[in-house]
Amino acid sequence: MAQHSYDIEATSTAPIELVFEVIADAPGWSRWNKSIGRAMWETEGDPAPWGVGAVRALGAKSGPLSKERIVEFKMPTHQAYVIVSGPMPVKNYRADVRLTSTPEGGTHISWKGSWSTKVPFVSGFLTKMVRGFATGAAKEAQRLQQERS
Secondary structure: OEEEEEEEEEEEOOOHHHHHHHHHOHHHHHHHOOOOOEEEEEEOOEOOOOOEOOEEEEEOOOOOOEEEEEEEEEOOOEEEEEEEEOOOOOEEEEEEEEEEEOOOOOEEEEEEEEEEEOOOOHHHHHHHHHHHHHHHHHHHHHHHHHHHO
């Protein structure tokens, strides 16, 4: 089974707290990401709802959901998760999302993941999907910043 990874970066003009809120709020993903038709908390974590131990269920409008457990949580700079079940043919998937404030008051997003798979083309698909998550979260935080101003 081959080992794969991605290292995705994005930038938002929104402040770090708002970007973290967008990324950590699982149910909100279906509002800003076209590939996510359903998003919910299956289990809340500590702190509730999005902290360590939380399990979010994400997926298309129909079909199986991917379930991800939050394994590290430090608001507003870091969230790590592992896939516990779902349709993706991957093993030992883990992703770390790290946020840092930029000098201009925005946020730099670093989204790194690793996994193993035997299935060709899964890695390219997964990388493209997560790149959409990072850029989508950056844009959604900017939209919310304008809406709240």
